[in-house]
Amino acid sequence: MITKRIIPCLDVKNGRVVKGVNFLGLSDVSSPVELAKFYSDNGADELVFYDITASAEGRALFTDILCEVARTIFIPLTVGGGINTVDDFDRVLKCGADKVSVNSGAIRNPDLIYQAAKLYGDQCVVISADVKRVDGVFRVFAKGGRENTGMEAIEWIKRCVNNGAGEVVLNSIDTDGVKGGFDLEMLDAVCNAVNVPVIASGGAGCKEDFVTLFKTLPKVDAGLAASIFHFGEVSISDLKDTLANNNIPVRR
């Protein structure tokens, strides 16, 4: 039986891991390589790296770090941030990434997912959607959650999956950084719309939030979080013990 995945997310800027609260007020946390090794040794099922660097120098540094991470740890790696072209896919896959997540790049160029899926396979392409309620409607946001695209989120995600995205990371801007639990309503809507793995992101504040997530929405495949892991509020092994005690299948 496939286990539920627990995925720490590392936002990397200029070679360091940072974590924003509601995407603002970033603070330096740790070295990506050390943090990746720590998580891998302590039971993380997968790691996500988001490159939030703007400069070309920062991007080259990120690629170097990614290579080093991929030399050090042997669990699946997903990379996102600044992925706008098929060449960007190529760049990070060559460094050892297994999956590439696209967000704004797919919004600017809706053909990107199709092109990448054709070249590298559906399993390699992840659509990461930043979604927020606006007047009661789920809307897709771009540019790290700063810009409302006006697109209805569920339709957008369905379109991406039809074009070849093999996995969905749903990040609820409404619950992100609030630590009050995952956005179950939004996740339920996405799970009912697509038949590829859905990864819940945004809102985890404690172990019980993951229990509630997987108990309420058995279709969700994975839970992703950053700060609660980075700051040691929740250890992955403790979290997995708690999930197992609640009859949720996990790798231990």
Added chain:
Amino acid sequence: MVAIVDYGVGNLFSLKSSLEAIGASAFVTSDEKEIKNADKIILPGVGAFGDAAEKLRSSGLGEVVVSEAKKGKPIMGICLGMQLLFDKSYEYGEHEGLGLIRGEIRPISEVIANDLKIPHIGWNALDFVGEKSRIFKYISNGDFVYFVHSYYGAQCDDVIATSEYSAPLTAAVESGNVFGCQFHPEKSGNVGLNILRAFCEL
């Protein structure tokens, strides 16, 4: 020396790194002589069977792998590389494989419950079949490995492990000196490294 056969499909960085991490000396090559000189051969692969089988055929590397296997050299196919060891595949048509493992590659949709997602992606437990394989020397029944696949090895008598996905899907095969893993040992943490270690020690 472990030769990782490069026939133009997939990224071999992680596989090479994982072998280096266990102290094996590994190199990526598409050179016939280098493959013949290696002690062991790993056949990797991601993507579609038909395309990969054609690349193995046109490059002549498939023939090299088969002749080395017949001389008794330990060979391991990983993911699509495992599937290519089989007689044939029904992925988008009908394609011939290397014929080192008896059986055929069929869609998992034929055997799994229809509410399950395809591909079978994520961490799943190994259920050993029959006597414990030499490549499982350092791991235990029930250990978890990482899968990504939509097709599986069917009608095969050489299965040494399965994973449950509403049906027991072929996870690993062994026939003499020829081994195959449907999962990715290079992405399966310490369990995966220990499988590679046991293979390298053969």
